[in-house]
Amino acid sequence: MDFRYPIGKFAHNGDITADQRQAWIQDLEELPGLLRQAVDGLTEEQLAAPYRDGGWTIRQVVHHVADSHMHSYIRFKLALTEENPTIKPYEEGLWAELSDTDEEPVETSLQLLDALHRRWVTLLRSMTEEQFSRTFYHPGSQTSIRLDRNIGLYSWHGKHHLAHITGLKSRMNWT
Structure with a gap:
């Protein structure tokens, strides 16, 4: 198994349905709840x-999940209020x-993710079909990314990093 990609790389082909x-x-x-469960009871x-x-x-x-998901949330808001x-x-x-x-307890990021994901999910559930097709430009990949595809990428991203934690716990028998 490739421990870097325990659930594989993100892939979605075709149209994205509702x-x-x-x-x-x-x-x-x-x-956020799954991450909290995954780290619950772990020692320093x-x-x-x-x-x-x-x-x-x-x-x-x-x-990292908190940092990355904050960036994604802000990218959604930028794409919803600016043109690409x-x-x-x-x-x-x-x-x-x-x-x-290094120094901050994981609880800080878990609390941040609780609040961030509540806001993000509220935003996502209020979006129209037209809004899901809006884009932002990523200079690293030199592509415009649709918001609906970005939802899929961050769904995968959360599961990807959750699997890093749960995979290690399983391999080390930390139950």
Whole structure:
């Protein structure tokens, strides 16, 4: 198994249906609780364990999910209020090395994700068909990304990092 991609890479072919969007939105709604369950009861030593050789620690993964999902939420709001705005990429690997990632308890990011996902899901559930087709421009990939596809990407992103944590727990028999 490739521990970098325990659920595979994100892929979706064809049109995105309303049912598919709703399933992805449901995933986003459930993610904060699932992450909280995944780290519940872990010791400081376990939170400091990398999910794979050369990978981030569980603590870094939880803080990264909060950082990444904050960026995505803001990108949605930009795309809903501007015409194909150019978003600002960030150096996620360097962010994972900053002191707030190392020193702050995972609970801080879990609380942040609770509130962020409530706001994000409220926004997503209020969007129209036309709004789901709006885009933002990502200079890193040099493509415009539709909001409906981005919902799928972040549904996958949450599951991807959740699997990093649950996979390590399973391999280490941390139940």
